Amino acid sequence: MNAIPAQEIKRRGIAAVDDLIAKGDLHVIRNNQPQYVVLSEERYQELIVAEQEAYYARIRASLEDLKEGRVKRGTADDLIKELKLEG
Secondary structure, eight states: OEEEEHHHHHHHTHHHHHHHHTTSOEEEEETTEEEEEEOOHHHHHHHHHHHHHHHHHHHHHHHHHHHTTOOOOOOHHHHHHHTTOOO
16 A cells, blocks of 8 residues: 655645555554545545455345344344353
């Protein structure tokens, strides 16, 4: 991942980001630590779509577990007992 010091953005403005974002995602370094990540709009949208797809996959898997009877209903106390987490 590309990196740019925050001071460089302060000095050159958004043009400093424009030069590097074409090469990929960009870490902004502040106090010698990565503080921010700058993404292109296209990359941001890709991440949003991937996140939504993962969410729907988890929901589908949960519904399949429920349909196949792999889900137990109970209380938190029941779960603690089953996992043998009692002191």
